[in-house]
Every structure is written in structure tokens, then in C-alpha cells.
Amino acid sequence: MAVLCLAVAGVAQAKEPVDLDMVSRIRQEALHRSQVMATFGHLTEEIGPRLTNSPSMAQANAWARSKFGEWGLSNVRDEAFDDFGRGWAFRSASVEMLAPRAMSLRAVPKAWTPGTDGPVEGEAIAVNFKTKADLDKYKGKLKGKVVLLSEAREYKPGTDPDSKRYDEAGLTDLLAFTVPKDAKPDERKERADKYLERQELSQAINRFLVDEGAIAALSISGWDNGVVRVGGGGSRRAGEPVGVPELAVAAEHYNPLLRALDRKQPVRLRIDVDAGFTSESNDPGYNTLAEIRGNGKADEVVMIGAHMDSWHAGTGAADNAAGVAVMMEAMRILKAVGAKPHRTIRVALWSGEEQGLIGSSAYVAKHLADYPATTDPEQKKLPRSMRERTGPLQRKSDYDKFAAYFNLDNGSGRIRGIYAQENLAAMPIFEAWMAPFNDIGATVVTNRNTGSTDHIPFDRVGLPGFQFVQDGLDYFSNVHHSDLDTYDHAAPEDLKQAAAVIASFAYHAAMREQKLPRKPLLED
């Protein structure tokens, strides 16, 4: 593994201290007295999928609080973030083709679309809605129909293994950094315009399908091999059009519907969706928080976290009961080994991650730093991350007290390293902390950035926020946001390993003489 340390070997520095006695205790507890699979099993199989603001998400928040209490953590609480939207729950769905022949279709409703209130039957019609102007062509044609929204998609043979782990070459590759191209001048505006256009089109479609009396809509799953990959549709926002019952259908079952219509054969479908909204207002969402209070530097905070919310097709296992179970386990381990950290160690189980890092962004804005609120009504339509900056960053009083945030949300795979997010001064520290875990696969400190999850709200206000490098397993081939995101696809050994690494990182970040170094804030 020596080669992996060369990237920063030229920088002279004092050796970062590592408390190997504590690491030993953490490893013993994590590897030999693990409770991570019990936690993971409870979240995935007893509670099940945890869509933000669904009843099962509330159940997960409550259960996590009770476990934290049981383990002796302090300041256990849910913290609200305003105005997320409505709750929605899904119990069952069946889609049967009745003609031209009998066939059961694998289908899962999109979140925040209505149920059917018992079985409904109708003929399928294929549409092509690329722009709002396209809708007019179908006026008067959709009454009583099941609308097929997607085009056919050709099957792609799987020529890569489903499950992947890093090999030495892949780990070494991670040490190379790509110097970025200049951003195009209007990139941010273009992206925002596209986003608004798509939003408007989907709302127009939702309204049109209801107005025209369509009984349901089907679209194709994003993946092949019978996997149903599905997120949200309709709208979670009270007052917005939710459209008709809409389901994603396995590709192998969707394409034949279009082929039958191409042959001019009427396709008759019976659809029965037991799903629906569980509240009528734009309710707040809730992050669950708890901590081990520091000794001596209790007002300085190290955070670890993962998102507890999930999509609903599977049981939100790799995404992200795995991360939650590991973070909960890390806290349990620290209590079990009698850790007395100087700084406070706080765990956050975020909500609203899948809808755009909403819970973690709200936490950072409330406690750490935020940009002034926009007054432009056009800007207000955009998610926070797409808005133009309105002025200089406004730092809250806790900003200076913040030490570091560590996140886990790249599936259920083992920790192989950490993304330093170009914080070069943090790299030798991480290398020292990672050394006692080299033998169980955690080796790489890369200066690369990674995005798309809850360390980003910290990172973009200039605070040290990090996500670990994880073995991919079948995260991006089979399970991400799909009905295969279930308990069985996780490896217990990987979750145990991750809990050990994270407990130790949190402990060392809380004991270090200085808080973690920060990189310069890029205000744009």
C-alpha cells in the first residue's frame, strides 16, 4: 500500500497521532460484537422502505431515537426542516395484461402518484410527449385509456460483471486528479432553464391526463433484466397536479405492449394500485440527531451522517439503510468502548436526501452557514443548489466551531478510502487515521471530489465534509433506486468494516488538537 501514500509524501509535517489502543478497542467491538446487521435488518425488513414524510420514515425516526436512547446518547431529537411536502405510502400494485393475451406485468408506482381505488381497466395508447405542444395532438383521445409514456428501449446485453470491487489498479487510478475544464459562461442558467422546462412539462402532462380522463399511465423502468427502477412522479407538493396513477414497468414487460400496438392489436390492461397520500399539507421533514457530548471542547462538533429516507421500490437497503446502520453502529461502538471525546460527536440521519439533499442542506443553512434568501420568484422555483448566489456567505456562530463531517452513501460496499475534496492539508491526517484499517481494505486517500450526497452542503460552504470511497458491488448495476435494493444484496463484513473505520475517524477528529484544516471557499 506504500505506493498509495506517495501523492503527499513530499509535504513535510509532524506525524499525525493515532490512538492505537482506542483503534484496537473499536475494531474489537465493530468486528467481533457487531450489531450492524440487526440495525440494518430492522430498518429494511421490519420498517421497510422509508420515503421522506411517509409513515414508515416517521417510524424509522422514532426507532432510531429509541435505539440512541438505549445506547446512552445525549440530546436525541428530531429536527424539522420546513415545507417538504406531503407523505405518501405504497402497499401493493398489480398490472395485468388481459388482451391480446394474459400476462402479469412487473410494475411499481411512482412516488406521489395517486392509487386507483380498486381495479380499473382500459386500453393502452402510446403517446409521444416531448413538449407541451405535443399534448394537443392527443386531445379527446385518452378518455378511459392507459397511457404509455415511454418509447421502447432496446435490451443491452450485460457485458460487465454485476458486482464490482476495487482492485489495486482501480485504487491507484483514484490518485489521479483531472484538472477541470472552464465552466461554460451560461452553464448554471442553462441547467436551471432546463430544469424549469422539465418541471413545467411534467406538470402540464399531469394536468392533461386528468383533464382528458386517462385512467393510468405507464413508463419503462430505467434498467433491464426485470429490475424496476423508479423514483417520484405526480407531485409531493400540496396544490400541484398529481396526475393519474403512474407506474414504472419492467422493460421486458413494457416493450411488448408497444409491439402489440405496432401490430394494431388492442392491448387491454387491468391496474390496481393501493397507494396514496398520507397527508394533505406541505409538512416539514425530520432529521434525527443524537450525540456523545464532548469533554473540554464540547461546543466544537464532529458530525457523522447518512440519509435515512429512501425510494420505495425495494427496502432502501444499500441506499441507504447501509449508511444509517453503519453510522448508528459507529455511535454504539464509541459508547460501548467508553470513548470520552474532547469534541462533541453528533450523528445525523438525514431526510429528504433523495429529493435533493434537502434535510442536510437545511441543517447546514440553519446551524452553519447560508446565502441570503432570494426574493426573485423565478429563482424560488429552483432547488437551493441551482439558484444564483444572492450575496456573500453568511456564517452562523457554530461555523467556526465545526470540526468535520463524514458521510456514507455510496451503497453497502466496504470502505476503500476517502475523497479529500481537494483539501490537501487533510490528506496526511486521513492517511494516518486510515493506516490501522489498511489490512481490512481501507487504503486510499484521494484528493478527488465526489458529489451527489449529504457531505456536499458542508463542502459548498467551505466546511470539511467528506464521503468515503466504497466498493461498488451491484449498486449501479442492480440496486440503486430499484426493487432489488434489499437486505440480501449487502455483505455483513463490509458493514462491520465501515462501522469500525467511521467510529475511529470520528473519534480521532474529536480528539485531534486542532479542528480539521479547511480548504479555501470558492464563492462564485
Next chain:
Amino acid sequence: MAVLCLAVAGVAQAKEPVDLDMVSRIRQEALHRSQVMATFGHLTEEIGPRLTNSPSMAQANAWARSKFGEWGLSNVRDEAFDDFGRGWAFRSASVEMLAPRAMSLRAVPKAWTPGTDGPVEGEAIAVNFKTKADLDKYKGKLKGKVVLLSEAREYKPGTDPDSKRYDEAGLTDLLAFTVPKDAKPDERKERADKYLERQELSQAINRFLVDEGAIAALSISGWDNGVVRVGGGGSRRAGEPVGVPELAVAAEHYNPLLRALDRKQPVRLRIDVDAGFTSESNDPGYNTLAEIRGNGKADEVVMIGAHMDSWHAGTGAADNAAGVAVMMEAMRILKAVGAKPHRTIRVALWSGEEQGLIGSSAYVAKHLADYPATTDPEQKKLPRSMRERTGPLQRKSDYDKFAAYFNLDNGSGRIRGIYAQENLAAMPIFEAWMAPFNDIGATVVTNRNTGSTDHIPFDRVGLPGFQFVQDGLDYFSNVHHSDLDTYDHAAPEDLKQAAAVIASFAYHAAMREQKLPRKPLLED
């Protein structure tokens, strides 16, 4: 490709003639005016799965006859083989977990098990039925219950690609022949005993579940990743116990049921299976046959064939609408190019293949050669292929007139070569015939044997019967006997190529001065 011919290069022989003008015409028709996908689509998507003796199998027989008539083939007919069993059809199935939480389970009924006559509800109970003695332990415990027959199975990460094609190294490997080990002295008897023991146990279980008042039974799918792989259960034989409604459940949905029971949580299920028997007697099965009558040597016969029956979870696409569509297309091509073969070319679309090569075995026994019928009642319980030989082979009058049989049933992948079944004298002939298809991937003539499909009944009576080497694609990773065995997983180019190769092989076998050489018959 030259290297692939070395294996037989040392044998001096006259050059095998190839009619390149005819090959050109066949390739033009096969590659540029193909109808193979229309045939494949009709079988899989308009007719659907074709369980032996099901109504859709009868529909497929009738449709194939009508196409053969349309294409101008002669002697188009169904030929019965006696005493197959009952018909069965499956329309839809739903399995819902109601407690400990709501979840839809992916499940497909086993063929020849009863439906539910509307939804039934009950609690799950796990059983362990390894021997008949185990049944007693569950006496009085199964009333109103859903019986979980399988143990949990750990998920195996997929570390090989789903879809495979031969590379040069793989093709070269095929040229190596493994000298067989001596068979163990009682091998045949041991296999037969095991078979009868399994049969008895499964009949005892069927009877027990009904007697005890269980409402349904679930077992685990043979494959992971949500794929439901399922064959037969119950019994197709009139008079035998069919048991209770029994379904195979996706592994990711089956394992959680056992884990919930392990946690002592009652698991409540609602099951609704619309499936059932379509006849009450041991009806004959039907092979569909048709031919291009020979000129000059009309009483000598070249046969090509594939099985039209399938399992019912998918649409029997790779197994084996692909083979049927290719064989039908080969006959269409031969008519379209105006081929006037000297020998008769006969196509056979077999039935009962999935239950043990029943249709093709019956054909061979009736027309070509058979062993004397057994009178031992114990032997009669065994499928034909497991019985002790009762005496010397009895050759029928057509035996000497038979030229060759070519089969396709290793999925929908392209033809890469042919298994010569240790018929060394056939190898240089095949190499010559294959040469004009080297450029589209058909190159290898291996002396290896391959089994498990309808060339075997010919081969085991000493007649030249062959199966082609095909690219595996995702046959043994995803589609074989599973609900993913559907239209989309086939590559049109591969089916076109196969039809060209087979039309040409059939033509050359019909035009060759001599019939194909035969290998010595191993009577055991």
C-alpha cells in the same frame, strides 16, 4: 480461423463439395429478406409461453402448420405421442405480504399446480421436508397455513458478465476432448433410485399438504436478482396428487419471510393464483412436422428441429422460440430460393422436451429405432432415458434411410460451430459446409458431445444427430426457464445467421452423394 481446422487436417480425403451458388442465395434470403423475427415475435408475444399440452401450445402447433402451408411445404401435420398428461394454463398470480408489513412478492406458480379460486389468506410456516419421515413432525400444524418449503439462500454477487460470447480462446478450447472416466458400476441404478425417491417424496408432500389443509406453498427461485426461475410442480399425470397452489418466489422476497419468522413475527400472506388444469386425462402431446419432398431420393430424410414447448414464467423465447423460429425460417428460405433437394428435408417442432425429450424420443422410437418395451413395473416408473436396456436395438424400416438430424436449443445466441458427437468422419464434411459462414462467426467443428436436448434420441440409437455450438449470451445467467426468457433478450442478427447456417446444412445434407457417416453404436 485456419487453426481451428488443424484437428482433422491429417486425414486424407476427397474435398467435400459445397454449392456456393446455393449458399449465396440462402445467405441473401436469410440475411437480407429475413422473416425470423416476425416468426419469433409471433411465438413469444402473440402466442406466449407454450407449456406442453397447454392451450397456447396447441395454438402454436396450429399456427406453425398454417405458416408451413403458406410457405408451400408438404405433408404438414401434427403427430401425436401418447399419454403425455394434462394441460395446464397460467394467467396471473399475486402474493402479498400483509404482515409484518405490506410488500408485493414476485412469484410465479409451478406448472401443474392448482390455482386458488380467488384470494386466500393465511400465516406462513417454515418446514423442513428432507425425507418422508420429516412430514410427521408437522402433522396438525399446517391447517390454513402457507408452507415455506425452501431454506433461505445467501445472495451470490455476480462477478461474471451476464452475457457471454465465445472469444478465440474459448473457441479453441472446444477442440480439446476429455477422455471419459470409467462409469461407476451402479451409476445408472443409483440415478434411477434417486429419481424414484425424489418422485415419491414430492408426491408424499403433495398429498400431505392437501390432507393437512395447507392453503398454499412457496419455494425460493433458483436464481438471484429478482429473477423467478420455475418449472413444474404438482403433477401433470391424471390420478396423481397435485398438492396445493405452489409458487416460486424471487429470492430477495423469499428470504425476508424466513427472517421474519426467525424474529418470531407472524407473517401473513394473501395469495391469488389464476391458473389450473385445462384437461382431466393423460392426453397425447403433439409434434408438428412438415417437409420439402426430395427429388430422386425422397425416401431418404434429413431432419432439422427444435422444441416448441416451453416453461411458462417468461415467453419461452430463448428456450426455445428462438430455435423454432430459426428452423421455420430455414424451411422458408429453402422454399424461397427454390431449393430442389434430392433427399426429403423434414422439420420437426417437438413437444414435451422440457419434461425429458418426450416428443423427439417418441418420434425416434416410432419411426427409426427403439429398444423392446420393458415389462418391469419398477422400470416403467422411470423416464425412458433412465431405464435399463431390455434387449438389442430394434431398427425400423426408416432407420437405414435416415441421413441426419440438426437441432438448435442452446438459447438464442449465434451459431459458432457444431458438436460432432465423436463422429469423426462427419467432421471434415461439417468443416466444408461451415466455411462459407466463417465470416459470420460459425467456425468450430468439435468432436465433443453435448446433451440435454432433442438430438440425443437420434444419437443414442446410432443415428447422426447434432446440436450446434451457440454463443451463450445470458442463457445460463438470466433467461433459462425464468421469467426473463422474453423477446427482448434475443439478438435479431444472431437468429438470421443461424437460419442461414441451418438452411445450408440441411440442403447440403440432402444433396450429398452419400448420407452422413454414422459412428459405431454403443449398446450398453
